[in-house]
Amino acid sequence: MAKRIDITNVSSYYGKFEAVSDVSLRIEPNAVTAFIGPSGCGKSTLLRTLNRMHEVVPGTSVTGEILLDGENIYDDTVDPVNVRRTIGMVFQRPNPFPTMSIYENVAAGIRLDARRMPKSELDGLVERSLQAANLWNEVKDRLKKPGASLSGGQQQRLCIARAIAVEPAVLLMDEPCSSLDPISTLAIEDLIDELKNNYTIVIVTHNMQQAARVSDTTAFFNLAGIGQPGRLIESAPTALIFSTPGQKATEDYISGRFG
Amino acid sequence: MTKLGAGVPDSIQGSVVRRGDLVFRRLAKGAGLAVLVVLAAIAGFLVWRSVPGLRANTANFLTSTAWFPDQSPSRFGIAAIAFGTVVTAALALLIAVPIGFGVALFIAFYAPPKLATALGFIVDLLAAVPSIIFGLWGLQVLMPHLGGLQRWLNDHLGFIPIFHNSLGIYTKSLFVAAVVLGVMVLPTVSAISREIFLKVPHSNVEAALALGATRWETMRMAVLPFSRPGMISAAMLGLGRALGETIAVALILSALNVVNWHVTEPGGNTFAANIALGWNEAGPIGLSALIASGLVLFVLTLVVNVVARSIIWRRAEFHEGL
Amino acid sequence: MTTLTLATGHLQGRRLPRAAAPATALVAAALAVLLGQISPVSGVAGTTCVAVVLFFAGYTALSFAVEGSRHAIDRLASTLIYASFLAALVPLVWILSTVLVRGGRVLSAGFLGHSMRGIGADATGGGVYHALVGTIEQVLLATVIAVPIGVLTAIYLVEYGRHSKLSKAIGFFVDVMTGVPSIIAGLFVYSAFIVSLGFQRTGLAGALALSILMIPVVVRSTEEMLKIVPSELREAAYALGVPKWRTILRVVIPTAIGGITTGVMLAIARISGETAPLLLTTFLSQSINFNPTSGPQASIPTFVWDQIGSATHPALDRAWAGALVLILFVAVLYTTARLIAWVTGGARR
Structure with missing residues (x-):
C-alpha cells in the first residue's frame, strides 16, 4: 500500500550545523523519486529524516513537518519504531546480518512483530519477499547459508528483500548501487522499476544516468558553499528536468559543468 | 675542499645485513623469546620443586581435603581448596558477568557518546584498586553488611542447600569472598566486552533500527549474536582472574579446608589463599606442597586463558580477513 | 495467499x-x-x-x-x-x-616519616616510611628489568617479526601471561631463585616477581604505540639510507615515546599494589632497609597485610592509613601517566 509523503519546510541539523534547509516537496505514491546533487548537499540527510533514522545519531534535530498520507511522522504521539516499520530503508553498502542465514535475514523484521507466526506462513512470506527482490531463484537451494556468502549485488537484493518483507509503504534507498558492479546495478534498477507498483520509492543517487533511467520525478539539491546548508533547488518530472531544467544551477550540474 | 659525491661508497655491494641491524634484531628477538622462556620456566620450576612434597605425601593429592604436609606422615590434598576456588569463582562470575555486560552495553550504546570515554575510564579505575584494599574493605566494611542478606537467604531460600546456614554465623564465608571477587572481576569483564561491542559494524545496527527494531531488539538482532564469542572469552578472562585472586580472598576466608556446600557458613579456602596464608608457617615439605598446589592453579588458569585468548585471536584474524 | x-x-x-x-x-x-x-x-x-x-x-x-x-x-x-x-x-x-x-x-607527617621498628601491635604510632622505601625500590628495580625486555619484545613483534609464526606465538603468550595469577610469579621466583639458586628473600627477589607481571603489560602498550607510528616515517628514513635499527631508535621510538611512557607508568601503577608475590619473596619487615639485595624488605601492600593480621585497633588504623598511602601512590602514577599522554598526544586511551 504505497503512501504519499508531503515534506513542508523541513530542516535537519547535526548539533548546531544545519545540513538541509527549508525543504518542501511532495513525493508521489507508486512512483520513483530521485534525489540528486553534489556531495554534502544534504540529500542523504533528508532521506534519513523521512524515516526518523536521522535522530539515531545523538545531537541531531529536525524542524518542519513530514506527512505520510496526512499523518505527521514527527508528531509527539507517533512511535518512531512504527515509522521505520512503515518506511523501509536500503543502505549504501549491503549490510546483511553476518551471523544470520539468508532465510533469517529476510525473516528478521517479521519476527519483531509476529514472534509466533506459524512456520509455513513465515516460509511463504520469506519466499514472496525474495521473489519480489528477484533473488529467489538464485538462493532457494541455500536458504540456510549465511547472508554474507552472497555476492555484493545479491547481498543488496537480500537487503531489499529484508526491507520489503515487513510490507512497508515506502522504500528509501541511499545510493543502493554505489558499491556494486554495472551488471548488479542493472539488476537493482530493474527491480526498482517493478517495486514501484507496490511502494513509494525514494532513491538518493550521485549517478545522473541512474536517476534518468529509474525515476519519475527528480529533485535537485545544491549548496552555496562549504559549511552552508543544502537546499532543494527544484523538483520536476525527470524527463523535464533532464531536457529543460528550470534553474541555471541544475543545468550546470546535469551538463557536468560542476559537481 | 671536499668533492661532491665523496661520501658515496665505491660499490653498493656489502654485507647483505649490517652488523648493527643483526645485533639489534637478535636482541629484540631474544627479548621476545625470553617471554616464552619465562612461561616455560614457571612450569618447569614449579614441577621440579613440587616433587619432594608429592613424594612425601601419604594422602591422595587430588581427593584428600586434609592439609598437613609438615606432619609425619605428611598428608595433603587439594580437594577442599579446589572446591573453594571453583565455587567462589563461579559465584563471582554470576555477579560480574551480567553486570559487566550491562556496563559494556551502557558505555558502547546507551551512554551519550561524549561521556562514554570518561565513563569507561571511571569503571576502569575499579581495576586500578589494589587487591589488598579490596580485601581490607571486604573484611572490615562489606562483610558486616552482607550478614543481613545471607540471613535473609537462609530464612527464605534455606530449602536450597547452598543457602542453608545451620550455624547462624554469616562471616568469613565463601559467599562474602565471592561477592568481593565479583566486584574485582567486573572491570575485566566490562573492559573486554566493551572492546568487542565497539567492533560491531555500525551498518548492522542501522539496518536493525531501520527495520523498526527497538533499542533492545537492535542489541538482540545486530550486536549480541555478532559479539557472542568475544563475550564468552571476556567471561573466561574474568574467570581466570577470579581463580587466581589471592589477597582479598585470603583476608576474608577463615581458611578452613573443608568441602561445604553451605556457602554462607564460615570456612572454605582457595588455592591462592591457602598459599598466602600457609607460606610463612610451612616447613620444607610444606613449601613444596604449596608449590604443588600452585602448579595446579597455574595449569588451571593457563588453560582458561589460552582458550579465551584463542577465541579472541581467531576473531581478530576473521576481522582482518573481512 | x-x-x-x-x-x-x-x-x-x-x-x-x-x-x-x-x-x-x-x-x-x-x-x-x-x-x-x-x-x-x-x-x-x-x-x-x-x-x-x-x-x-x-x-x-x-x-x-x-x-x-x-x-x-x-x-x-x-x-x-x-x-x-x-x-x-x-x-x-x-x-x-x-x-x-x-x-x-x-595519615600524618609522622606516619609517613616513621617505621614500625619497636612498635607493638597494641601501640599507636609508627608509620609506613620503611614500606614506602621498599615499594619505591622494588618498583624501580622491576621497571629496570621489565621495560627493556618489554619494549624490545614489542619492537620485535611490530618491526621485525610481523606475521611470522614465532611473533604470533610470542604475541599470543604475552596475552596469556597477563592472565597468570600474581601469586604464581611469587612461587616461581621463590622456587627458582631462592630454593634452587640459594638467594635470600630480599627486595630484589620481590622486584623479579613484579617484573614478570609487568613485562606483558609493557609489551602490549608499547606494541599499540609502535603500530600507530605512520609507516611513511620509516620509509622516509630508509630512503635516506638509514639502517633499520637506527631508524627504530632514532625515528620510531622517539615518535612513540609519549605513549610508551604512559604505558610504562600504568604498568608501574598496576604492580605497585601487588601483595601476593611479595609475601612469598620479600618477607615482612618492621625496619628500614635501604638495601634491596640483602635481607627482608617491607612494602606498602605487605605493610597493610601485616597490620590487618595484627587485628588490633591501632593496627587496623595503620592498615587504613597504609591503604590510603597506596591509593595515593597509584593515583599519582595514574595522573602522571594521563598527563604525559595528554601533553605528548601519544596515547589515545
Whole structure:
C-alpha cells in the first residue's frame, strides 16, 4: 500500500550545523523519486529524516513537518519504531546480518512483530519477499547459508528483500548501487522499476544516468558553499528536468559543468 | 675542499645485513623469546620443586581435603581448596558477568557518546584498586553488611542447600569472598566486552533500527549474536582472574579446608589463599606442597586463558580477513 | 495467499510521558519505606533493594499496559543496563570514600616519616616510611628489568617479526601471561631463585616477581604505540639510507615515546599494589632497609597485610592509613601517566 509523503519546510541539523534547509516537496505514491546533487548537499540527510533514522545519531534535530498520507511522522504521539516499520530503508553498502542465514535475514523484521507466526506462513512470506527482490531463484537451494556468502549485488537484493518483507509503504534507498558492479546495478534498477507498483520509492543517487533511467520525478539539491546548508533547488518530472531544467544551477550540474 | 659525491661508497655491494641491524634484531628477538622462556620456566620450576612434597605425601593429592604436609606422615590434598576456588569463582562470575555486560552495553550504546570515554575510564579505575584494599574493605566494611542478606537467604531460600546456614554465623564465608571477587572481576569483564561491542559494524545496527527494531531488539538482532564469542572469552578472562585472586580472598576466608556446600557458613579456602596464608608457617615439605598446589592453579588458569585468548585471536584474524 | 497479520500503517503508538520514570521511582521508594515498617526487610540497604525491585516491576508493568510488550521489554532492558552501570559505581565510590575517611584520620607527617621498628601491635604510632622505601625500590628495580625486555619484545613483534609464526606465538603468550595469577610469579621466583639458586628473600627477589607481571603489560602498550607510528616515517628514513635499527631508535621510538611512557607508568601503577608475590619473596619487615639485595624488605601492600593480621585497633588504623598511602601512590602514577599522554598526544586511551 504505497503512501504519499508531503515534506513542508523541513530542516535537519547535526548539533548546531544545519545540513538541509527549508525543504518542501511532495513525493508521489507508486512512483520513483530521485534525489540528486553534489556531495554534502544534504540529500542523504533528508532521506534519513523521512524515516526518523536521522535522530539515531545523538545531537541531531529536525524542524518542519513530514506527512505520510496526512499523518505527521514527527508528531509527539507517533512511535518512531512504527515509522521505520512503515518506511523501509536500503543502505549504501549491503549490510546483511553476518551471523544470520539468508532465510533469517529476510525473516528478521517479521519476527519483531509476529514472534509466533506459524512456520509455513513465515516460509511463504520469506519466499514472496525474495521473489519480489528477484533473488529467489538464485538462493532457494541455500536458504540456510549465511547472508554474507552472497555476492555484493545479491547481498543488496537480500537487503531489499529484508526491507520489503515487513510490507512497508515506502522504500528509501541511499545510493543502493554505489558499491556494486554495472551488471548488479542493472539488476537493482530493474527491480526498482517493478517495486514501484507496490511502494513509494525514494532513491538518493550521485549517478545522473541512474536517476534518468529509474525515476519519475527528480529533485535537485545544491549548496552555496562549504559549511552552508543544502537546499532543494527544484523538483520536476525527470524527463523535464533532464531536457529543460528550470534553474541555471541544475543545468550546470546535469551538463557536468560542476559537481 | 671536499668533492661532491665523496661520501658515496665505491660499490653498493656489502654485507647483505649490517652488523648493527643483526645485533639489534637478535636482541629484540631474544627479548621476545625470553617471554616464552619465562612461561616455560614457571612450569618447569614449579614441577621440579613440587616433587619432594608429592613424594612425601601419604594422602591422595587430588581427593584428600586434609592439609598437613609438615606432619609425619605428611598428608595433603587439594580437594577442599579446589572446591573453594571453583565455587567462589563461579559465584563471582554470576555477579560480574551480567553486570559487566550491562556496563559494556551502557558505555558502547546507551551512554551519550561524549561521556562514554570518561565513563569507561571511571569503571576502569575499579581495576586500578589494589587487591589488598579490596580485601581490607571486604573484611572490615562489606562483610558486616552482607550478614543481613545471607540471613535473609537462609530464612527464605534455606530449602536450597547452598543457602542453608545451620550455624547462624554469616562471616568469613565463601559467599562474602565471592561477592568481593565479583566486584574485582567486573572491570575485566566490562573492559573486554566493551572492546568487542565497539567492533560491531555500525551498518548492522542501522539496518536493525531501520527495520523498526527497538533499542533492545537492535542489541538482540545486530550486536549480541555478532559479539557472542568475544563475550564468552571476556567471561573466561574474568574467570581466570577470579581463580587466581589471592589477597582479598585470603583476608576474608577463615581458611578452613573443608568441602561445604553451605556457602554462607564460615570456612572454605582457595588455592591462592591457602598459599598466602600457609607460606610463612610451612616447613620444607610444606613449601613444596604449596608449590604443588600452585602448579595446579597455574595449569588451571593457563588453560582458561589460552582458550579465551584463542577465541579472541581467531576473531581478530576473521576481522582482518573481512 | 496469506495476508500479513502485522499492524501496518499505524504510526501512532501510545507512549509513556517523560515523567513516568521519576514518578514510578518515587512511588517505589515510598512503598519500600512503608514495607520497611511492617516487614523484616528493613534498613537502608534492604529498603533500597526493595525500592529498586519495585521500580523495575512497576515501570515495566506500566509500560506493558500503555505501550505493549515490545516497548516494555525495551524499557526493562534499558533500565537494567543503566542500573548495572550505577551498580558498578557503588563499590568504587564506597571503597574510595572509606579509604579516604578512615585512612585520613591517621595519615600524618609522622606516619609517613616513621617505621614500625619497636612498635607493638597494641601501640599507636609508627608509620609506613620503611614500606614506602621498599615499594619505591622494588618498583624501580622491576621497571629496570621489565621495560627493556618489554619494549624490545614489542619492537620485535611490530618491526621485525610481523606475521611470522614465532611473533604470533610470542604475541599470543604475552596475552596469556597477563592472565597468570600474581601469586604464581611469587612461587616461581621463590622456587627458582631462592630454593634452587640459594638467594635470600630480599627486595630484589620481590622486584623479579613484579617484573614478570609487568613485562606483558609493557609489551602490549608499547606494541599499540609502535603500530600507530605512520609507516611513511620509516620509509622516509630508509630512503635516506638509514639502517633499520637506527631508524627504530632514532625515528620510531622517539615518535612513540609519549605513549610508551604512559604505558610504562600504568604498568608501574598496576604492580605497585601487588601483595601476593611479595609475601612469598620479600618477607615482612618492621625496619628500614635501604638495601634491596640483602635481607627482608617491607612494602606498602605487605605493610597493610601485616597490620590487618595484627587485628588490633591501632593496627587496623595503620592498615587504613597504609591503604590510603597506596591509593595515593597509584593515583599519582595514574595522573602522571594521563598527563604525559595528554601533553605528548601519544596515547589515545
